[in-house]
Every structure is written in structure tokens, then in C-alpha cells.
Amino acid sequence: MGKSMADWQGDWGFDPEIAEIIENGMPPYLIEFERSTPLPFEGEKTLAATPCSAYELLKLELSYFMQRFYEDKSCIPSTKDMQLEGCRIILASETMSQSSHLPVSWLRDLIFSDPKVSQDARFSPIRTATESRFYPIEVKGKNTLFESCPFEKQLLDTVSSKLSITPSYYLNDQEIRQQSCLIIGQMEDVSITPSEFIATWLINLIHSEDSWISLFRQRANIPRSPEHECNEATTNDFQASIHDYSRVDQALVTYLEQQRHLGIEPSNDDLRNQARIAVNQSHDRWFQTTADNDLWLHSFRKRYPPMPNEDISLTSAQNATTNYTPTTNTATTLNAISGPNKSRHIPLSSADHETLLNARSLVSGATLFAANDWNFYHWLEDDLRRWAISTMSPHNPAQHIPSDEEFQHHARMATYNEDDPFNQTIADNPIWLGMLKKSLNI
Missing domain, CATH: 1.10.10 (Arc Repressor Mutant, subunit A)
Structure with a gap:
């Protein structure tokens, strides 16, 4: 009698292989700590905040996928890997949607434009919470991911304005591609989480696939030219504008x-x-x-x-970038081990190295979106692990074994973007911190 969850010792008691696959839950020794947070985790509640659009959510989820892919396979995912994962993200969101009507968008059509990739995605397992940076995969205030999609609206508005001025004007495929690329550029210009590598990936898809244009033509009632696009702009000039x-x-x-x-x-x-x-x-x-x-x-x-x-x-x-804050430690070694059982990574090219840094800074800058998401703790653990290995690396001029206080300070910076010791984090829990240090052989 008189006991509470604060007195709980140890974990739930599941076998290790079961404990690793638990979703939407947390260890019992963290429950008392979680109660005192501004937005405590509840299994049946959705995220307190989400990215504002499907595009922003896709950028963050794909950046997180790129980070995990590198940690598992020691290389950057290919264009097809990115497209497959983009399809899986969208399908996971649509599976959880309560709406029977799924709004259309050329951005969605673009990601699903490769028939083989989209088929592989449909036959793949549904994306789980442990694979996602945010879960459930949704945009607050929208019934579906692409509801009122600004990409679709802007392209339709552009087409309508041109046809209203000159009804007989023919809009060829190259012009549709050009306008689509300009829309991506405009979205990046005003984004709070800009990502050039995601924008470039989408631009490459725009030029390599055609099926999405046909679907957009049907929605916008734009007929195809009988002359097979004979008046297209030259490739060099077009690429320069894109x-x-x-x-x-x-x-x-x-x-x-x-x-x-x-x-x-x-x-x-x-x-x-x-x-x-x-x-x-x-x-x-x-x-x-x-x-x-x-x-x-x-x-x-x-x-x-x-x-x-x-x-x-x-x-x-x-x-x-806008969100490249102290949460991303510039001393972090990209070739470091990400976990106790990971093999050492193969060095990346300078371009891939910069792309991976961009992805990590983008994910790190999105901590406020996941304040009440259990995945946040997984992300923070990975971030602390990379930071600790970087700190202990023999290539670090200031090599040393980090103290508990240093772990706690870094966790505060990653969580709150400031170091006020009154702001508690999971690293202030001695049981959790002890388990993390043990996994790092500290």
C-alpha cells in the first residue's frame, strides 16, 4: 500500500526481443518523469503539433529515413530508395485516414510516378511508428495529407490564368515542368526547414517521369498537342531557369x-x-x-x-540553414558508430557528407513538433549516442569521457535549444542515463 509508479523498479519484464518492438509506449520508470512535462505522452493522443503541409512532413520524414539508412547501411539512399520511402510515407498516412475521399495533388502523383516503385511500396509492410520521426503521419487540421495542397492549387491557378488570357494557348509539357519546379523553389524560399537536397530530388523526378503530367492534364482539362510538343524550350535554358x-x-x-x-x-x-x-x-x-x-x-x-x-x-x-541550431553538434563524426552493434561506416564523398549533415540538421530542428511523441526519446537517444562517440573519438582534440552533467547539458540543448538546468529531460533520469552509458561502455 502507498506505492506509486515513482516507486517502480526496472522495466516491464518483457523479453528483450519483445521490448525492442513495442510501439506507442514507454518504460515504467519514465512515467513519473513524463507526468511533469508540459505535454505528457499519452498513447491515445496525437502530436501536439505537426508540420504545416504534406511537403514539409515529407521532407522531415525523408531526412529521418536518410539518416537511419546511413546508420544501417553505411551509404546514402539512392533516388529510387527515396522514392520508395516517399510512397510508403504517403500510404501509411492514407491508411490511417478516416476519409474515404483522398484529395489529388501533382506532388503525390509525382512521387508515385514510377509504376514499379509504387507497386513495391504497396506490397511493402505499412510504415511503423519506430520507422517514423512523427507518428501518426498526419498534418494537424487536415483530414488527409494532401487536403488543400498548395502545390496543386498553385499549378492550377497558373494554368487557369494563362488560359483565361489566351484561350487558344497550348501549354506544353515543358512549361508544366517549369512551373512545377518554380513552385518547389518558391516553397523552399519561405520554408522554415529548407532542404535543397529534397528539392533537387523532386526536380529530378519532374524531369524523369511523365505519368504525373498526364494526370494533371486530365484534372486541369488541358488537351495534348497533336504536334508532339514541337515548340519546347531548349534544355540548357530550361535547366537554368529551374x-x-x-x-x-x-x-x-x-x-x-x-x-x-x-x-x-x-x-x-x-x-x-x-x-x-x-x-x-x-x-x-x-x-x-x-x-x-x-x-x-x-x-x-x-x-x-x-x-x-x-x-x-x-x-x-x-x-x-534556418533550423541549424546547437542541437546539431558540428563535432559529430559522421563515420562514428551509431549503436552498440553497428559497424564502422565507410567515408562519404564531400557532397554526400553535406547532404547527410543537411538531413540531420533538418531532423534536429524539428524537435518542437514531437514534444509528446515517444519517438522523440528514440531520436534523443540516437543524438546523445552520436555526440558521446564523437566526444570520445581519438580524432577529437578534446577527447574525453563525458560526465553525467555533460550528457544532461547536451540533452537540454537538443530538447529546448537552451541550457537552463530547470528544464528537465530524460537524461536527468539516473536509470535511463545509466543504461545509455552502459550501452556505450562508459
């Missing part, structure tokens, strides 16, 4: 680095002028670029703020 936002971003990052090395902070006009040079090789203001969009330029400024008293390198600037 990748304009990416080229401008990279060119301005380099320009910022050079100017800040000289102690100069470029003005908005300087940045716009440099963008025109990068894209059009001209100072003429007649040539417009994405930098002439005030919203894009404001977003760029936020992504790459001044760094006083520090030399700004191109690498650090490229990694300084």
Missing part, C-alpha cells in the same frame, strides 16, 4: 563569405546585383532573379546571419 533559386543561393553564400572576410556586410541591393551577375552575367536590373523577391531575400538573410568575431567559411555558411 535551378535559378539554387544557383543564386550558392553564389550569394560565396559572395557573403568573401565580403565578410573583408569586414563588409553587403546590402540587399548588393546581393540582388550579385545574383543578376550569377544568373545572367549582367548588372542590368531588367533581368530579374529570385533575389528580387523580398520574401526570398529576407529568408536568405535569416538563413545566413552575420557571425561576429568568427571567420565565415563556405562550408559553415552552407550548413547554416
